[in-house]
Amino acid sequence: MLFNASLVNAQTNCTLYKDKAHQLACQYYTEAIQYGQGSKKSQQLFIQSLEACATFAPTLHEMSVPYLKRGDFYTWKVLMDEAVKADAIGYLGDRGWCYFKHMDDYENCYADLYRLYKLTGGHPGYTGDGDYDLRILMAISQREMGNYKLAMRFFNECIADHRKNNTLGLFDYLHRGATLLRMKKYTAALVDFKLEMVKNQKLADVHYYMGLTYLAMHNKGEAYNSFKQARELYIKTGYRHTDPYCEEPDQVYLADINNALGKLKHPGAQ
Incomplete structure (x- = not known):
């Protein structure tokens, strides 16, 4: 039973x-x-x-x-x-989330969450802390295994549902944007980071990734401004994507920001 x-x-x-x-x-x-x-x-x-x-x-x-x-x-x-x-429906999500969060075991994470996805008609639910729709973890898991096409399928499906129901997650656009950045789709990544800023304007991480995107687009002035803003937010507000137990996906550290700033001489550097 x-x-x-x-x-x-x-x-x-x-x-x-x-x-x-x-x-x-x-x-x-x-x-x-x-x-x-x-x-x-x-x-x-x-x-x-x-x-x-x-x-x-x-x-x-x-x-x-x-x-x-x-x-x-x-x-x-x-x-x-x-x-x-x-009780598969009750605990597949939790086991899959723990594979992801504590062990970086993306293969087993995806296997559990996809099984739950099928059992629940495409709505597997949320992580135990409520931060993520499990479809976002499915997408990130596929990304980390190098399967960008499948990752984008789950990102797009999940975000479309969230927009329709006005239930956007805290970091939906951040993670899809970071994935698009890896795929070298810079214009699309920038759109996602700007959308993330609507929800999380003071999140240091999104400013850092915007900086990386501008840098890849050879806009060093905007890159510098974004990195500088990321540093100020990281130090002054401490508002960043973090967790007391584990490293979060796409988490940014102060060393990352300082390293990026160190490579740019001044705001107008070209």
Whole structure:
């Protein structure tokens, strides 16, 4: 039987499950999540939950998270694989996201997310932190594997849906623009970066990538201005694409900006 995580997270009444094994597993799970993540007490309760029902997917998933954060990817994967086996729709997205975020495993990330994409009729949902539509991760994964055509297919599909529903993601245009830049489609990349600026005007990363694009177009004056703006925003506001656990896709560092500025003599340099 399949039990989606949203069912457990939304409910307070474990008797909604039809059999006693899942009811008991749910009760232990509900108690366990009241304690600190990764604490001895919570993990003991998760073990009791699995003793009641070895295929209770929410417990398998939640129990795996502390191992992931500690870098014990083997134990995380053993538990997550069982969670996916018990509830594919509920946990394929999370496993795929973790492959992407913590391991740069683009092949397995794409395999999981594409399977979920097919199971959900092309709407696989969002990452656990809400930052990304999973189709954007599919696109970036294909890009990192060198498949630009397929990457653009998912970028374009996802962004078109977001525009239609007025639900644009925080970094949709940034990542598509960075991909177009790699493809040497500079005019199109510049359009995307300008669209990203409408949503994230103070994001240092987008100014940096605009600088790279102008530089590739032999417009050193605009490139210098963009790099300078990126540096000011990076230092003064600290508003940049970052994450406390891992390097983010297309993340920019101050050293990158300083290096780019160092290669240009002055704003009007040609």
